[in-house]
Amino acid sequence: MLSLYYYPGNASLFPHMLLRELGAAFELRLVDRTRDAQKSPEYLKLNPHGRIPVLVDGDLVLYETAAIALYLVDRHPEAGLAPPVGTPERAQFYKWMVHLTNTPQAEYHAWFYPHEHVLDPAAAATVQAAAGQRLNGMFDRIAGALGDGPFLLGRTFSAADLFLLMLLRWGRGMPRPPRTLPALGAFAERVLARPAVQATFAAEGLAAPLV
Structure with missing residues (x-):
């Protein structure tokens, strides 16, 4: 198992x-x-x-x-949570998986742990603020690419959508939570409605606000 x-x-x-x-x-x-x-x-x-x-x-x-x-x-x-290997759709799936792990996920480290990115503790607040600005720009671009979706791969739900939901949740405490962008807010509601997602949040004891 x-x-x-x-x-x-x-x-x-x-x-x-x-x-x-x-x-x-x-x-x-x-x-x-x-x-x-x-x-x-x-x-x-x-x-x-x-x-x-x-x-x-x-x-x-x-x-x-x-x-x-x-x-x-x-x-x-x-x-069917990833398109078939060797297809253009699979290439787009790889793009989103790599982008989400390399860009917003990596940037969150500076947001949550700014003290690990400085030698002078007094600079931590500036590091966090800069990371927040970069994250805002990243989510603006993701929202633009998503459009009406409904998912990152268009009409097809994939594992990449679960990845994005997690990253949206991490930003719920930011000055401008990513879900406040209309495209991302609607996307989050669609993915949160899935039974498997609801079961996961329940199993982990995660309470509202979920994103």
Whole structure:
């Protein structure tokens, strides 16, 4: 059985939603960040970077959120959560997966942990403000590309939409939450309405506001 090492609302939220959308058999293993369990010797054997999530599938130990998602959609092609390999649609899917992990997901690190990006603690607030401005621009462009959607790949729902939902949720406490952009707000409501997504939020104990 697959095992997902997770913490509620963390980057593990995306593969957790994906596993439920796939209908895969899996178990959740809590990594308690309130006790720095992600830095424990046991967890560092799974992910030496001390970050969540990790997926274990038999002898395979896999970390990096996007890598886990790509592995899962390939492992369950029958679910149709990624277009067929070798098609133009699959290329667009790769584009969104790489963009979301390389651009807004990476930028959030400076927003949430600005102190890790400076030598002078007094500069942390400026680092965070600059990251917030960059994130606003990123979500403006995603909203423009999404248009009426309804999804990132047009009419076809894919794993990339779950990834975007997680990133929208992370911005709920920003001065301008991404969901306040009409295209992204409507998108979030569509994805949040999916039963597998609702089941994930319930299992992780995530209460409103969800995004």
